[in-house]
Amino acid sequence: MAVTPQTNTTLNEIAEALLKHDRICICGHVSPDGDCIGSQLALRCALAQLGKEVVVLLASADKLGVSFEFLPGFEELIPAASFEGTCDVFVQVDVPNARRLGEDASKIRQSASLTITIDHHAVDERETHLSYTDPDAASTSMLVWETIKHLGVDLTKDIATCAYTGLMTDTGRFQYQNADLRAFRAACEMVEAGADPAFISAEFFQRATLASIQLEAAAISNMRFICDGCVALSFITQDEMKRAGAVKSDCEQLINTLRSIDGVKVAAMLRDEGKQVRGSFRSKDTTDVSAIAKRFGGGGHKAAAGFTLYEPLDKAVRMVEKALCQVFCEGNN
Incomplete structure (x- = not known):
């Protein structure tokens, strides 16, 4: 596919595209962090609410830490190398390039009829059919949260918990320079929807091996x-x-x-x-x-x-x- 500028769509258009398909794979980057996994699982929760057939993929087979285990849908994560089904739409979240996607997940992406990127990393090129990147967003999970609102689903506690985890971790518990007004407003929306900041912080940051x-x-x-x-x-x-x-x-x-x-x-x-x-x-x-x-x-x-x-x-x-x-x-x- 020819390379064109990084953003060529809107989050609303991405939501509309997702509504038209049933078999969807969601993948993040290798060595995933809280924003990556939180974004994947938040979107999974929303699409599952619509009755979609959703698979959440791990770009690599590396074992995840115990700090992720509390997230709704964690048990459904599978390594891309183990995936054997079909994929109509491949959504990559928090993934700036193919190298960070990994070889196994890249093969699955190639088989999809529609590919989508939702990310907050600044890149010069896009690698998917639909691509929305916003480097000013504190986390990818903020963008996923906005996408989910366009899907017309209930903003459940499970969705909010996953999205808040992504935002909390990528802002360093709201201590980094990217913890701006926009981030706090998104966090407030997630808390209103059921995210429990104290519980999430304890589960993610106070379970050291x-x-x-x-x-x-x-x-x-x-x-x-x-x-x-x-x-x-x-x-x-x-x-x-x-x-x-x-x-x-x-x-x-x-x-x-x-x-x-x-x-x-x-x-x-x-x-x-x-x-x-x-x-x-x-x-x-x-x-x-x-x-x-x-x-x-x-x-x-x-x-x-x-x-x-x-x-x-x-x-x-x-x-x-x-x-x-x-x-x-x-x-x-």
């Missing part, structure tokens, strides 16, 4: 401060993952530990996956970490971004440290 605590200790041990203490940089090795019996989801909150340190403006966290190193940036000032991530072929948002390096861990650490020093130590920020 022992493995995640052990990894936090390792991350702190490996941590170094650079650029006069403005940047906290750390990493997790494969051996540390194995010793803790950890899975990828156990690493999700590590970067927030680094980011919370007084005086740190940017946190950088690297995880060795063997053939590649997965990296994340978080900012708590005006530093645009997505611009730094783009140097490594990654991207994301101004305050939160990710990337992948196909290098040994020690070399990856040096590369990231050099890039951060160029921003902070050479006055290019």
Whole structure:
């Protein structure tokens, strides 16, 4: 399909398209976060209310953490590699490009007669028939929430719980710079529809596994401060993952530990996956970490971004440290 500008439709038109089809697959990105899973399951709840045949796919087979288990519909998530049915409409949420969608899910997308994107990542190109992206939205779940309102369904507690989880996590519990008036208004609507902020926060943020605590200790041990203490940089090795019996989801909150340190403006966290190193940036000032991530072929948002390096861990650490020093130590920020 020819590539054209990123947005070519409206959320209302996406809703109208969904109403015309019955077999729908909803997929997020690899290594899904709360916004990704929350968006998928919120849309699933709404479409199921309409009697649609809905399948919610995981782009990769990685085990999800216990913090997702409370979400309505969690038990229906299946790896894309295990899907054997047919798909009339493929909806990708919180997915900026095919690389983040993964090979298995991409094959399913290719088989669909209609493909749809709902996302809040800034991209230059679109990869689906219908594409709506709004980089000013605090979360993809906010856009899914608006789409659901166009479907004409009841805004149930289950829908609100999933959507609120996405919004809460992508705003860092409403602490990040993207927690604007629009985000709070959407959150109020979700709470009015039945979302319980205290319950959701407790389920998502207060169910740490022992493995995640052990990894936090390792991350702190490996941590170094650079650029006069403005940047906290750390990493997790494969051996540390194995010793803790950890899975990828156990690493999700590590970067927030680094980011919370007084005086740190940017946190950088690297995880060795063997053939590649997965990296994340978080900012708590005006530093645009997505611009730094783009140097490594990654991207994301101004305050939160990710990337992948196909290098040994020690070399990856040096590369990231050099890039951060160029921003902070050479006055290019």
